[in-house]
Amino acid sequence: MIEMGCGTLTIPAGALRGRDLSKVTPAQLEALAMGPGAQPAPRSCPPATCRLPKDGHSYHTEGVPNGLESDYSAYLDTLLLDGDVLFWEFEKIRLTLADRTTLLPDFFVVTAEGKAEFHETKGFWREDARAKIKIAAQQFPCFVFKGVKKGKEG
Template identity: 40%
Template sequence: MKRLYAKGRLRPGEMNATESAYAAFLKAEQQAGRIEKFWFESMKVKIAAGKCWYTPDFMVLRPNGEIELHEVKGTLAVFQDDARVKVKVAASQYPFRMFVVFPKAKRQGCGWNIEEF
């Protein structure tokens, strides 16, 4: 089985095309009143001793004051090993709802698939 890997990472603070599309989705959700605010790469959480940190792609504030962390991937297939472990560990250590989001396949139409951890 051939493993898929994400393409090279951009500089911190720069969105790739999938993250930009998700930011546009979040902006529409904000205008509709379903979220209050969102931030891109605005926080880091320590997930293990030493230098092991996790930086979620988006932090989202809901109208009820709840904060969610959203990790954006191009496909679920690239959400492997290191990234999956970091999200699971962060979800178990911090009081945030954690989501991994990826675009729906063309045959599924437009929108986003969302998996909660």
């Protein structure tokens, strides 16, 4: 089943099979996610609710970039201005890996060569995050998956 979050698309793997992804527009991706008879996602999001962190952990609020994601979006903007990237979106597409298991990559990027890529930013890569991105790469071979970690130089 397709779940529509606030501005987030959930696309089943079968909907992408046989398509030339270099020619798929953002509007077509949204239509694929909606499926037949579905309603478009609302354009305004309700205020985010937060959970209190415990033991020094922090929680990510969906749709709100953290510091690393903000820095990476600025980097993608420079690539966009240079013409290396045609399009990018933050947390736009949710991939269903299995029942009750999804992956919401940080960035969906279309390169100047027409390649569709997902970029996942992490300050520290935990084993479950590595496993999810590897499973996603196996189930969605039409996309390129990249892990991004901030280095000492920024």
